[in-house]
Amino acid sequence: xxxxxxxxxxxxxxxxAAAVVxxxxxxxxxxxxxxxxxxxxxxxxxxxxxxxxxxAARAESAxxxx
Numbered sequence: 662x663x664x665x666x667x668x669x670x671x672x673x674x675x676x677x678a679a680a681v682v683x684x685x686x687x688x689x690x691x692x693x694x695x696x697x698x699x700x701x702x703x704x705x706x707x708x709x710x711x712x713x714x715x716x717a718a719r720a721e722s723a724x725x726x727x
Contacts, residue, residue, distance in 0.1 A: 666708035673701035 662670075676698035683691030 663708050663712045666705050666712070669701045669704035669708065673698050673705060676701060 676694045680691040680694035680698065683689075683694055
């Protein structure tokens with residue numbers, strides 16, 4: 662998994678934890694944390710998929726070169 666995806670995973674987990682704490686305290690500020698977690702999850706998905714496609718392209722180009 663690429664480094665940026667791991668950073669986004671950490672942000673996602675922390676945002677979910679912050680949302681849980683906010684909602685437990687009765688604050689609707691947790692909605693913002695949920696939205697941040699959604700953005701971070703999309704970043705995880707994007708960078709993981711990009712790395713997978715890049716790896717497949719490298720393997721295909723290496724196979725075509727030989």
